[in-house]
Amino acid sequence: MKVVKFGGSSLASGEQFEKVGRIVSSDPDRRVVVVSAPGKRFDEDIKTTDLLIRLADQVIANEVYEDALQDVVARYAEIVTYLELEEAVLKDIEQKLRERIDTYRHDDDRLMDALKASGENENAKVMAAYLTKTGTPASYVSPDEAGMLVTDEPGNARILPEAYGQLYRLRQRKEVLVIPGFFGYSKENNIVTFPRGGSDITGSIVAAGLEASMYENFTDVDSVYSVNPNLVEHPHEMKEITYREMRELAYSGFGVFHDEALLPVVEKKVPVCIKNTNHPDLPGTMIVAERIPDEVPVQGIASDTGFLSINLTKYLMNREVGFGRHLLEILEGEGISFEHTPSGIDNMSVILREEQLENGKEERILTRIRQELNVEDVNIERNLAMVMVVGEGMARTVGVASKATAALADAGVNIKMINQGSSETSMMFGVDDQHADLAVKSLHQAFFPDK
Structure with missing residues (x-):
């Protein structure tokens, strides 16, 4: 069983959804999919999560927020229309946004968490509908159904130990499961988001809980490089790196993988592969417990x-x-x-x-x-x-x-x-x-x- 996570750039448009669909269906071992919210379609674009934060800010400030809400709906409408999904999918997205505003509008922190989490939550529903439409039976699994139990601190969730046992039960399901990243549910039944890099954290937790054979993290780079490729012309490409090395680099500003996301897979020794959604046939970079020493002292x-x-x-x-x-x-x-x-x-x-x-x-x-x-x-x-x-x-x-x-x-x-x-x-x-x-x-x- 493989757990595969797709970042925001991998799900920014209908065309990107098609690539993801082909990746998932090409390997029957890819049984669980963790998704981020739609990211930027081009450099000047706004991420869906940022649109949701703007919506939350306007609700909190008691401003008229209808235009901000429709901006969020429009991002999904473009994807749903391109993929020729049923109109009910889009109507459900708008309805759920309004319900969360009505439910949490008198608690600023809870409202912010609930709306930020909507980016991933609604995208998971779209992905499940698209996979099923294209011949890969799939189900949306909400974090509370999956057993993603977390601490009750808004914006700073931590996974609870008992969550792993609940997640393991998902192995019994036969269809492809699509789980939204970035958030879980507290024992008080509150929506609580993880800190930055939250979808990576979710993917790692799910991979560890399911004791997956592999955690594939799909992003927009072919592999992990020795240095930020924006700083040097031809950075060294790393084919293999240890958990310790990746943890140090992630802590120090590597944007490919968040440092907190490594802990669950390290404890379960689940190998991780960083791959490119746009070039899925390339080998990517493997993150493993141990690697064969080479002549290069610095990774x-x-x-x-x-x-x-x-x-x-x-x-x-x-x-x-x-x-x-x-x-x-x-x-x-x-x-x-x-x-x-x-x-x-x-x-x-x-x-x-x-x-x-x-x-x-x-x-x-x-x-x-x-x-x-x-x-x-x-x-x-x-x-x-x-x-x-x-x-x-x-x-x-x-x-x-x-x-x-x-x-x-x-x-x-x-x-x-x-x-x-x-x-x-x-x-x-x-x-x-x-x-x-x-x-x-x-x-x-x-x-x-x-x-």
């Missing part, structure tokens, strides 16, 4: 912006028992998670995402650090980017750090911080965010000189 290079560093200085900090714990407790009290904590004998830094220090949290944290930790100095350094060099082969290769730092120095990129995990699968460099792209390009040239 990929990625960067992400939006970080800051809280820098503390205190004489003899290294001898003060519990100092680090106390600092992290201050962050915990504000509900903040940290990314990295490089330190010296008299100083320590905590790397955070900037978005976490909003709504007065920054002032409260700095005040507590000064009062409770009695530091000589504390300051915040903003506009940082994290550049990650990733590869299982780094642990067996001498000189990787030297080559990386030399490449950055030759490019004139100042290194603010260096951090390497104990597994030696990745090496991270903190740089000014304005130099992030230059850093990635210089590192790519150093480790892939012929590309």
Whole structure:
């Protein structure tokens, strides 16, 4: 049994639906299909999810929202008409949108989740109808029917352990099952969406729950590349990559696969294949538990912006028992998670995402650090980017750090911080965010000189 997930670009139009239909019907092992909402048809287009967010914003603001609702319906109307599906499919979509507005209009967070989830939910119904029409018996399966039980935090759902046992029962079904991505249902029967990359998360959860032989994630690229192809002309194409390597790259800004989406398939050791909907016969990139070592120490290079560093200085900090714990407790009290904590004998830094220090949290944290930790100095350094060099082969290769730092120095990129995990699968460099792209390009040239 294979679980196949199709992203928004793969379902942006009727023509794309036809490609997906051929992909699903070409392999009888493709028994479960997870769909995103229709994405962009062209560069200037608006994603269906963004149309739904605009609709929700207008309802929340008590504005006239009929035009915004019809914009959403029009996206589906174009697809339904092209595929020559029954008019009842489109009428049901509009009816369900109005029902969700009426049900949740007095609860802003629930309304936003319910309408955002509509993109995937209604697209799954269209896909099931189209597959059945073209000779592949298929059924729409709502997340509550499937057993996608999640926590009850709007916009930040987490799968509950008991969901996996319920999902496994779907193996008994004989037809192709079409499940909407991006959301689940809480025990309180609320619609709750996953964070960014939600459809990838759904696909991974379903593949793990069904103990699938393969999770195929169809997108708009032929494979995963060593670096953002928008930055270099001929990036190295990766045929195989481990879960650990992909997790590090996804965390660092790789847009192909969301980092949180890997955990379910890692635990069940379900192999993942990234493939292109427009070129389905190409092999794509396999993500596996282990791979045969090769001569290339570095698999990929990625960067992400939006970080800051809280820098503390205190004489003899290294001898003060519990100092680090106390600092992290201050962050915990504000509900903040940290990314990295490089330190010296008299100083320590905590790397955070900037978005976490909003709504007065920054002032409260700095005040507590000064009062409770009695530091000589504390300051915040903003506009940082994290550049990650990733590869299982780094642990067996001498000189990787030297080559990386030399490449950055030759490019004139100042290194603010260096951090390497104990597994030696990745090496991270903190740089000014304005130099992030230059850093990635210089590192790519150093480790892939012929590309």
